[in-house]
Amino acid sequence: EAPGDGTEDTEIVQEIKALLDSRIRPAVAQDGGDILFDSFDEATGLLTLRMRGACAGCPSSTATxxxxxxxMMRHYIPEVTQVEQTL
Structure with missing residues (x-):
């Protein structure tokens, strides 16, 4: 990757992705789902994730x-203040 092309992840984004891969995705995969990183706004602390899976359609499971x-994100990565999901 060429420097300055805007695609290199910041340290926080790398931490978020590592946490997703190590802790969150394996747990969700047991239920046949998956969670993918979408974006992180360092100014507001808003993390956007794509959640999909076996019961992505049921509101109660999605909320839980x-x-x-x-x-978990806020515990391990204090810069994250809020998690939103996108489809």
């Missing part, structure tokens, strides 16, 4: 999943 992911 989002709350769990948000809690």
């Amino acid at each position: 999943l989002k709350a769990g992911v948000e809690q």
Whole structure:
């Protein structure tokens, strides 16, 4: 990757992706789902994730999943203040 092309991840984004890969995705995969990094706004602390899977359509499981992911992210990466999901 050429420097300055805007695609290199910041340290925080690298931490977020590492946490997703090591802790969150394996747990979600047990239920047949997946969570993918979408974007992170360092100015606001808003992390946007793409959540999909076996029960991405049921609102209760999605809310529970989002709350769990948000809690874990905020615990390990204080820069994350909020988690949103995109489809």
